[in-house]
Amino acid sequence: xxxxxxxxxxxxxxxxxxxxxxxxxxxxxxxxxxxxxxxxxxxxxxxxxxxxxxxxxxxxxxxxxxxxxxxxxxxxxxxxxxxxxxxxxxxxxxxxxxxxxxxxxxxxxxxxxxxxxxxxxxxxxxxxxxxxxxxxxxxxxxxxxxxxxxxxxxxxxxxxxxxxxxxxxxxxxxxxxxxxxxxxxxxxxxxxxxxxxxxxxxxxxxxxxxxxxxxxxxxxxxxxxxxxxxxxxxxxxxxxxxxxxxxxxxxxxxxxxxxxxxxxxxxxxxxxxxxxxxxxxxxxxxxxxxxxxxxxxxxxxxxxxxxxxxxxxxxxxxxxxxxxxxxxxxxxxxxxxxxxxxxxxxxxxxxxxxxxxxxxxxxxxxxxxxxxxxxxxxxxxxxxx
Numbered sequence: 001x002x003x004x005x006x007x008x009x010x011x012x013x014x015x016x017x018x019x020x021x022x023x024x025x026x027x028x029x030x031x032x033x034x035x036x037x038x039x040x041x042x043x044x045x046x047x048x049x050x051x052x053x054x055x056x057x058x059x060x061x062x063x064x065x066x067x068x069x070x071x072x073x074x075x076x077x078x079x080x081x082x083x084x085x086x087x088x089x090x091x092x093x094x095x096x097x098x099x100x101x102x103x104x105x106x107x108x109x110x111x112x113x114x115x116x117x118x119x120x121x122x123x124x125x126x127x128x129x130x131x132x133x134x135x136x137x138x139x140x141x142x143x144x145x146x147x148x149x150x151x152x153x154x155x156x157x158x159x160x161x162x163x164x165x166x167x168x169x170x171x172x173x174x175x176x177x178x179x180x181x182x183x184x185x186x187x188x189x190x191x192x193x194x195x196x197x198x199x200x201x202x203x204x205x206x207x208x209x210x211x212x213x214x215x216x217x218x219x220x221x222x223x224x225x226x227x228x229x230x231x232x233x234x235x236x237x238x239x240x241x242x243x244x245x246x247x248x249x250x251x252x253x254x255x256x257x258x259x260x261x262x263x264x265x266x267x268x269x270x271x272x273x274x275x276x277x278x279x280x281x282x283x284x285x286x287x288x289x290x291x292x293x294x295x296x297x298x299x300x301x302x303x304x305x306x307x308x309x310x311x312x313x314x315x316x317x318x319x320x321x322x323x324x325x326x327x328x329x330x331x332x333x334x335x336x337x338x339x340x341x342x343x344x345x346x347x348x349x350x351x352x353x354x355x356x357x358x359x360x361x362x363x364x365x366x367x368x369x370x371x372x373x374x375x376x377x378x379x380x381x382x383x384x385x
Contacts, residue, residue: 054127055337057119060163063155066126067095074133076100077146084227087179088160092227095129098150106358108351109232109313110243111154114192114224114304116161117173117329120321120339121245125155127340128347145355149240152231157224158192173329177224181209182217190216193244194300195225196307199258204300215302228304233311240354241315242308243347248328251297252277252290252346253318255309258301259294263309266292272315272353276346283342286322293318315354319343 052066071078077099084092098105112125132151135142156162160178164171176189187210194205194215205215220226232239254269256262263269273290280288289296293303297320309316322331322339331339 054123054130054340056333057123057336058126059166060156060159063122063126064093067093067155070095070129070133077136078133081152083231085223086158086160087177087223090159090163092154092157092159092224094152094154096150096152097129097132097146099147101147104238105150106148106240106355107150107152107235107238108241108243108354109152109239109308110245110347111157111228111304112245113154113156113162114158114244115175115246116158116165116177117175118247118321119165119329120247120331120336122156122162123336124245124319124321124340124343125153127336128344129153129155131344141352145351148359149355150238154228157228159224161189175212176214177222179222181214185209190214190222192222192224193246193304194302195220195222196229196302196304198256198303198306198310199261199301202301203258203260204298205302213300219302225304229307232308232313236311236313239308239313240358241317241350242305242313243317243319243350244304245319245321245343247321247331248323248325249297249320250286250288250322250324251318251320252288253293253297253305253320254291255306255316257293257299257303257306259299265309265314269315269317272350273317275353276317276349279349280342280346283345284338286338286342288346315350317350319347 052069058066067080071080074097078095078097080093081096082091082093086092098107110125110128112121115121129151132142132146136146137143158177161174161176164178165174174189176191178188179190181187181189191205191213194200194213197219200219201215204213205211206213208214216222216225220229232242252273254263254266254273270290277288277290280286293299303318305316305318321343322335327335
């Protein structure tokens with residue numbers, strides 16, 4: 001089904017008006033409008049379905065509808081999994097994407113929108129899903145990865161906060177979730193990326209419950225953080241890589257966010273991150289810095305990335321998308337496409353690395369072990385002759 005993009009439809013309407021003004025012929029106008037309608041819409045069951053626009057920002061109800069539509073269009077490889085509730089009792093859902101082999105598989109985690117005001121993050125998650133589903137149909141490598149791994153993608157984790165940012169201009173830059181503070185606090189919200197059980201409450205936080213980096217009353221006090229902790233934690237041995245998508249600053253952050261800790265896997269994480277940054281740069285020329293948060297941003301505690309790494313997931317990254325501060329959290333829609341294209345290239349590099357290390361590396365190790373066994377047998381046989 002080929003559908004015209006909304007911006008092309010508006011172009012058609014403008015052209016129609018000009019034609020009408022030029023001809024003043026009602027019959028001609030009606031015929032032309034009918035032809036435009038047929039080319040712009042797919043008519044099915046008396047409903048008009050417009051092609052989803054990945055290059056504009058969508059409110060939560062449209063993202064939810066998109067998730068449902070994605071399952072309908074890809075029922076063999078996509079399903080919706082509900083894994084928690086927000087403070088305001090909204091269901092937290094993810095898309096599980098992969099070939100059903102009937103066996104427990106390795107997995108990739110990606111969440112977007114943990115900070116409500118970072119609209120480019122949910123836009124990227126939606127784009128990412130669309131791209132891997134397209135690639136699965138045409139690219140043998142992606143088909144192979146989807147047979148070996150499942151992708152768990154949460155388009156919006158902080159749903160209450162995200163909806164709040166759409167309320168009006170005064171709420172657009174809201175960061176936290178919407179749970180109330182302590183009894184003696186008149187403010188709302190906890191910073192979900194300070195609420196995970198990873199050196200909680202020790203660095204880069206605000207003890208003031210009204211502050212934007214308030215970490216909550218205790219580790220994992222917030223239902224959104226608890227949902228991720230339980231879902232990922234109960235499958236921790238399956239996950240090869242953990243992505244959490246943010247903005248802004250054009251950075252790839254590796255563990256740990258707390259300055260007092262160094263990841264024993266630091267060299268590998270940096271090597272993979274630097275290669276991903278090169279892949280990003282090749283798309284539109286944008287430079288992404290790579291490093292730990294204390295080295296290139298600031299030290300903080302309680303992040304989901306650190307929790308994932310402390311829990312044993314080998315690769316854990318925060319993507320800070322465009323830009324470098326000109327528009328900050330209000331990145332214009334005309335930058336959604338290039339931002340998503342470059343970030344996809346970087347994420348795909350890391351995912352491919354994780355996959356090949358787990359599967360190609362396992363095959364190589366098995367071959368090496370077999371060779372060692374055969375050699376030992378041969379040597380033993382020679383000694384017995």
